[in-house]
Amino acid sequence: MDKAIIAGVTPIGVDLEKGKTYFFCTCGRSSNQPFCDGGHKGTSFTPLQFKVEENAKKFLCTCKCSSNQPFCDGSHNQLNKDQIGS
Ligand code: FES
Known part of the structure; x- marks a missing residue:
């Protein structure tokens, strides 16, 4: 099983x-976060439709640790330095 890359440590606010x-990146490899x-090609990940x-502004997860993807649930606050950049 592939591991998601932490694409960011703060959510991105998007006007939806x-x-x-929409297709949310679950792998963290997209250059067009969130x-x-x-970029998930060749991995076990698929985007979340x-x-x-x-119409609303929503904060979408970039750390890929949210339990409520595609939306931020505050999980980025639990990341430690060892996880960031992996
Ligand atoms: S690039 Fe991450 S799910 Fe497609």
Whole structure:
């Protein structure tokens, strides 16, 4: 099983549109965080497809540790220095 890369240590605020389909990067390899750019190819990861019910600004996870992906749940606050940069 591949390990997700910590792409960032703070969430990214994104203005999301109601009904639009988004593909959240779960592997951490995308250069277009927090969204998938195809960088997961060759890994066991696939992007997480999601939509929102209303136009809204949401904070999306970049550390890839959230239990509520694609949304931030504060897990980045639990990262230690050894995990960051791995
Ligand atoms: S690049 Fe990370 S899931 Fe596609």
